Amino acid sequence: MNTREINLQVRETRVREFKSSEAGDSGCYAIYIYANGPRQKPCERSNPYFQRKLDRAQKLGFSSLQKVTVAMRMLAYAYSADSIDETFHMAETTATETLREFCKTILRLYKDEYLRAPTNADMTRLLDKAERRGFPGMIGSLDCMHWTWKNCPTAWQGSFSGRKHKPTIILEAVASSDTWIWHAFFGVPGSQNDITVLGRSPLFDNLVQGISPRVHYQVNEKDHYMAYYLADGIYPKWGTLIQSIKQPRTHQEQLFSKMQEAYRKDVERAFGILQARFAIVKQPGRGWNLKDLRNIMMTCIVLHNMIVEDERDEYADAESDDDDNNPATSRRARANSYDRNEELDLNPRTSGISIIDYMRRRHTMRSVEVNRNLQRDLIAHV
Structure with missing residues (x-):
């Protein structure tokens, strides 16, 4: 099996894996799309850990969607690493490593934008x-x-x-x-x-x-x-x-x-x-x-x-009692x-x-x- 056939198989199984997992009801897929995009995948480009590879038995490993879903479930619902095996058939050490790499990747990609000082x-x-x-x-x-x-x-x-x-x-x-x-x-x-x-x-x-x-x-x-x-x-x-x-x-x-x-x-x-x-x-x-x-x-x-x-x-601003926009008469400073x-x-x-x-x-x-x-x-x- 060459690289082109592997990539084709990965694309065909991506949607099937998402539908079969519990991510479709949890909302984790929305954050996955935000972090990776429907076509471009910055997580995979930034961190090779999220790239799907062949193991020693020549079988495809976990996809980036599965790894991101596992990491989001551990963050959002405080799932323990050993409980991931029941749903995603992922070992405890792999789940822990996935969470660690996911956090590093998110900080590498978005820390400068979402943890910035006020401009x-x-x-x-x-x-x-x-x-x-x-x-x-x-x-x-x-x-x-x-x-x-x-x-x-x-x-x-x-x-x-x-x-x-x-x-x-x-x-x-x-x-x-x-x-x-x-x-x-x-x-x-x-x-x-x-x-x-x-x-x-x-x-x-x-x-x-x-x-x-x-x-x-x-x-x-x-x-x-x-x-x-x-x-x-x-x-x-x-x-x-x-x-x-x-x-x-x-x-x-x-x-x-x-x-x-x-x-x-x-x-x-x-x-x-x-x-x-x-x-x-x-x-x-x-x-x-x-x-x-x-x-x-x-x-x-x-x-x-x-x-x-x-x-x-979507936030409503109902805290102001001053509707006068004239700076000469408004109490605002x-x-x-x-x-x-x-x-x-x-x-x-x-x-x-x-x-x-x-x-x-x-x-x-x-x-x-x-x-x-x-x-x-x-x-x-x-």
Whole structure:
């Protein structure tokens, strides 16, 4: 049997295999088409593992459709590797390897697009949405989630065990109102808290280095040039993090605290949707390797963002009570986003900003006074 006959046999059996499998009722075929396309198959071109080959007995092995279906079932329904043998007649080691290669391939193909930092166009859309919600300059909410690690090595259980006395791995994420996850930092031991995770996170690296887009908006007739995230009370009072008020006294402070705590739940909703779509994240992790668990988590986030992008136009925007588009009478504070700050002095040798500008931006980002002034303006604006 030559190569041409093999390819012909593969094409003839592809549709028959899909109809005979359970993928037709599970919706996994739609994601397979999205990742591979009806004719072109980037997964097979990017990773030879998904190419159908002959084994030692001169029999065709598993097709790319079968392997992707197995991987999606393990992600979406938390199927164990040994249970795959009952439906797809695939050995446990093969199923585990298929999931590992699938995660690597998805991250290689789509990580740059679906785990990117907000671009200028993305920043403009986020700022417009924040204005309609009454928080101009807000580009997301920040929080952490713990994923229980069932098969954590015994030597690591002390450092990965937190207040629940079970080994966990922390995911730090930033989500917008449509539950798109813009930032994901995974792998910190569960014994750490949100403050130490923030200290190790690269969340504000682009900001202090002058790479992120510039932002300009007005709150309470005062100019601000740095976007911010909504966070809970454990996070430090930085200029880029706005917390609620523990004991609000006036009516404006009570309204601000109510709205801040409501919109801060965007990242919590994103965590809940992520766990509902991918049961492997909801159940304790059964992997032994921390790198494999990181690839699984990032792959679930990439697929989650794919779904959000596909369904974003169907979301209803009923959070704004301001229908006046006149900037002279509207209560909205107009925000603008620009490209990289051209006023910064770049070092010709490193193509980066000078150490003076770096320390100045870092000090402004961590300033308690900036946090206090911005919170006061937001209270008056709301």
